[in-house]
Amino acid sequence: MSEVERVSESYVPFRPGLLRFEGGRGVLVGGRCRSCGAVYFPAPEVCARCQGQDLEGVDLSGRGTVYTYTVVRQSTPEFRTPYVLVYVDLPEGVRVLGQLVGCEPEAVRVGMPVEVVFEEVARDPQGRPVVGWRFHPATEA
Template identity: 40%
Template sequence: MDNRTPLKKGLFDEKDGGRLHGNQCATCKRVYFPPAPFCYDCLGREMEEIILSRRGKLYSYTIGRMPSTHFEPPYALGLIDLPEGVRVFAPLIMTEDERYRIGMEMELMIDELWQEEDQHIVAYRFKPVS
């Protein structure tokens, strides 16, 4: 765990298998991830930090087939709708045997994405619920 560095601080932690940190407008209750500095809907300034659900439904996804800086193709990226009414963009676990389907149930995990020198860069991704 020593050299584990979050890709971005304050977005997630590793408790209970991984949790995403969002926030919610105190006035209209709209939920944001990543956390918003103020509510884009009602312009409310009072935002409360919340922990988001670990499971959601796959809204859409794409398979990357071109090399990218940190991911070997093929790799999968998806949009997951969480019960709080927020849509999260995240890398997905690439599965050889199981194909992604719109609407399938997905679960959050915290995973190493790549290494930089001696640092293991960790972030959130989603995998199909087995």
């Protein structure tokens, strides 16, 4: 039984295909066009730049910098406010949206180094934890 299958028995990924677990650690999975090298998250079926149809999965870096952010004060009932949203630029040249945890909302800045963390974000209808990604201020430079 593969690691992914073993983990998925107890954890449900927030979006299948966008994250995987290896040795107890999570990784964001993007797509790279084998023709032109464009990287996406999430990956389309056809490359938007060169229309190539051969895209491969690519592990994305767990670290990046905050491109922009907001503190959401009013949202839909599923979300407890306030929470911080950030767009994070990763070294692969992709921008990923996520919630930022682990610091006061007022401390968030453009350019701030952050790292991706994997946490339970909800429960599925069977009561199993749904694991998704969040960002956290980077622990070291």
